[in-house]
Amino acid sequence: MNVFLMGNPNVGKSALFSRLTGTNVTSSNYAGTTVEYTAGKMEWQDDVIDIIDVPGTYSLDPTNQAEEVAVEMISDADLIINVLDATNLERNLNLTLQLLEQDVPMIVALNFWDEVQHRGIEIDIDKLEEYLGVPVIPTSATKGNGIRNLIELFDYRKVTQYDSRTTEERWSEIGKIVEEVQAIDYDGHSWLDRLEDLSIKPLTGLPIAIFVLLLSFKIIRFIGEGLIGYVTEPFFEVVYRPVIMWLSELLGSQGFIHDLLIGQLVEGQVDFEQSFGLLTTGIFIPFAAVLPYIIAFYFILGFLEDTGYLPRLSVLSDNLMHKVGLHGFSIIPMILGFGCNVPAALAVRTLESRREKFIASTLMAISVPCMSQTAMIVGLLGSYSNKYIWYVFGTLAVVWIIAGFLLNKLLPGFSSDLLLEIPPLRIPNPGIVVKKLWIRMLSFLREAIPFMLAGVLIVNIFYFLGVFDLMAVILGPVLDKVFGLPQEAISALLMGFLRKDLAMGMLVPLDLTVKQSVIASVILTIYFPCVATFMVLIRELGFVDMLKATAVMLISTLVVGGFVNFAFQGGGFTPQSWLVLVGIVLLIRFLPNIVENEEVNSV
Ligand SMILES: Nc1nc2c(ncn2[C@@H]2O[C@H](COP(=O)(O)OP(=O)(O)OP(=O)(O)O)[C@@H](O)[C@H]2O)c(=O)[nH]1
Numbered sequence: 313m314n315v316f317l318m319g320n321p322n323v324g325k326s327a328l329f330s331r332l333t334g335t336n337v338t339s340s341n342y343a344g345t346t347v348e349y350t351a352g353k354m355e356w357q358d359d360v361i362d363i364i365d366v367p368g369t370y371s372l373d374p375t376n377q378a379e380e381v382a383v384e385m386i387s388d389a390d391l392i393i394n395v396l397d398a399t400n401l402e403r404n405l406n407l408t409l410q411l412l413e414q415d416v417p418m419i420v421a422l423n424f425w426d427e428v429q430h431r432g433i434e435i436d437i438d439k440l441e442e443y444l445g446v447p448v449i450p451t452s453a454t455k456g457n458g459i460r461n462l463i464e465l466f467d468y469r470k471v472t473q474y475d476s477r478t479t480e481e482r483w484s485e486i487g488k489i490v491e492e493v494q495a496i497d498y499d500g501h502s503w504l505d506r507l508e509d510l511s512i513k514p515l516t517g518l519p520i521a522i523f524v525l526l527l528s529f530k531i532i533r534f535i536g537e538g539l540i541g542y543v544t545e546p547f548f549e550v551v552y553r554p555v556i557m558w559l560s561e562l563l564g565s566q567g568f569i570h571d572l573l574i575g576q577l578v579e580g581q582v583d584f585e586q587s588f589g590l591l592t593t594g595i596f597i598p599f600a601a602v603l604p605y606i607i608a609f610y611f612i613l614g615f616l617e618d619t620g621y622l623p624r625l626s627v628l629s630d631n632l633m634h635k636v637g638l639h640g641f642s643i644i645p646m647i648l649g650f651g652c653n654v655p656a657a658l659a660v661r662t663l664e665s666r667r668e669k670f671i672a673s674t675l676m677a678i679s680v681p682c683m684s685q686t687a688m689i690v691g692l693l694g695s696y697s698n699k700y701i702w703y704v705f706g707t708l709a710v711v712w713i714i715a716g717f718l719l720n721k722l723l724p725g726f727s728s729d730l731l732l733e734i735p736p737l738r739i740p741n742p743g744i745v746v747k748k749l750w751i752r753m754l755s756f757l758r759e760a761i762p763f764m765l766a767g768v769l770i771v772n773i774f775y776f777l778g779v780f781d782l783m784a785v786i787l788g789p790v791l792d793k794v795f796g797l798p799q800e801a802i803s804a805l806l807m808g809f810l811r812k813d814l815a816m817g818m819l820v821p822l823d824l825t826v827k828q829s830v831i832a833s834v835i836l837t838i839y840f841p842c843v844a845t846f847m848v849l850i851r852e853l854g855f856v857d858m859l860k861a862t863a864v865m866l867i868s869t870l871v872v873g874g875f876v877n878f879a880f881q882g883g884g885f886t887p888q889s890w891l892v893l894v895g896i897v898l899l900i901r902f903l904p905n906i907v908e909n910e911e912v913n914s915v
């Protein structure tokens with residue numbers, strides 16, 4: 313038997329799913345958190361049943377891929393739990409009435425019941441049941457209220473016969489229902505309501521956005537550095553090092569097995585960054601260098617997600633982007649990408665057209681370094697000066713803007729306006745934020761450790777077989793002439809396909825100059841996504857579009873890497889290079905308009 317959780321986006325389906333199954337799935341305060349269905353098991357009356365968390369949809373006429381997934385699945389359901397946001401009854405009922413026309417047993421969960429009471433909304437449940445002809449249960453998924461009553465109805469199998477209505481008939485019926493069952497007694501504006509308005513208006517929204525982003529960045533660095541300095545590095549030095557040194561001696565300090573497990577000793581000592589053995593660098597990078605930043609980033613992200621601030625940031629940036637001729641694609645996939653590019657590549661499913669998906673995925677893949685890579689960039693460049701970190705991120709931001717410009721102008725078609733629902737601001741539930749952090753941390757470890765160890769193994773084999781030397785001879789001249797990098801950096805670029813943090817780690821022994829480190833960090837981000845992201849992108853974009861995206865990546869790498877190499881002199885960008893940059897932006901801004909005007913004239 314299976315039970316489907318269906319409803320509009322952002323109504324708490326995933327939160328309910330977590331409650332019912334005990335499985336943890338991500339829930340956030342914006343539409344489109346779930347883009348693929350998730351199935352979980354639950355014990356019920358000595359039986360094990362399937363609970364399915366369906367992506368949110370506004371209607372049964374899907375407008376994007378996430379919604380299509382939802383609609384295709386209905387006929388398989390034994391019971392649908394239609395989850396409603398009770399604070400938004402009118403909009404939610406549209407889907408409810410459509411679902412009632414399907415011949416599947418259904419019950420209604422009136423979620424957000426806690427907020428209903430807060431906001432002075434009164435809903436007459438008995439009347440609503442009467443109108444809909446199905447059981448209606450008030451619930452609060454985050455607090456866990458009403459869940460038991462819901463479960464008691466799992467054997468509900470009555471199917472109400474409804475004639476299908478036209479859209480107009482449906483809306484007029486909804487109007488009637490809402491008027492009958494709901495009374496609103498609104499008691500003025502709270503400070504959250506006021507903040508909601510301020511965060512969207514450009515004049516106040518922009519300073520708020522800058523403040524939020526800078527503060528987030530500061531906190532992430534503070535937590536990340538704190539964990540590294542006071543927890544992970546001391547642990548590796550004090551506890552792990554003696555064990556490894558003991559093992560090293562046991563293995564005779566050299567030989568094949570020793571080099572594979574421990575790696576090369578530097579002045580008779582293990583160097584966790586440079587030894588490159590499975591048990592040294594292979595464990596040190598993910599646990600000691602990257603994990604602290606993963607924790608820091610996902611803590612802040614999870615918090616921001618649940619406040620409902622991210623969609624506001626999207627709308628704000630969309631407005632700004634429009635001014636420079638860019639069209640709106642959600643900024644949310646980009647922000648998710650700073651954690652890991654894989655979920656970001658999935659999140660573009662909520663965008664409407666293939667064109668928008670292509671632009672958003674490509675931009676994300678070329679200009680957003682994931683947290684694993686960022687942690688290593690911060691480690692590598694932060695030791696010189698913070699300003700070099702900003703050079704890398706600044707360069708990538710410019711790449712994002714210029715590539716966005718170009719793709720938007722060069723690809724046929726136009727992007728539709730960003731239609732994003734803005735949820736209310738809420739104070740996040742700490743339990744849920746911590747739980748989400750935990751899920752993401754585990755999934756980082758599950759993904760990172762195997763790839764990392766495989767990577768270290770392959771690096772050792774490639775060194776042994778001389779593969780890197782061969783590649784250095786073939787591609788070395790390009791690295792040297794275009795990017796000003798030593799030949800040996802090719803090994804890092806090759807391994808970057810497996811994991812970017814591994815690749816960054818391989819740069820450490822090369823003793824690069826600051827300038828070379830900046831260039832390497834930039835091109836390691838741009839040139840290609842890691843294999844995990846690559847696989848998702850092929851699936852999401854299709855093979856042909858992925859080929860196109862790859863072409864964009866390779867061209868951008870050459871152009872940007874070359875530009876930085878030429879423009880970065882004596883510890884910073886030269887004034888001339890700023891002029892060139894401004895020139896390029898102006899050129900792109902105005903050139904395509906001429907083309908468009910000609911088209912208009914010729915029609
Ligand atoms: N106050 C309150 N918050 C809730 C309740 N249910 C869910 N939330 C919060 O509402 C937000 C949305 O919940 P999700 O479970 O992600 O919603 P969803 O329906 O799965 O959304 P999509 O996957 O985007 O379709 C999260 O921040 C939840 O913590 C509730 O009953 N009361």
Ligand SMILES: [Mg+2]
Binds near residue numbers: 325326365
């Ligand atoms: Mg969900």
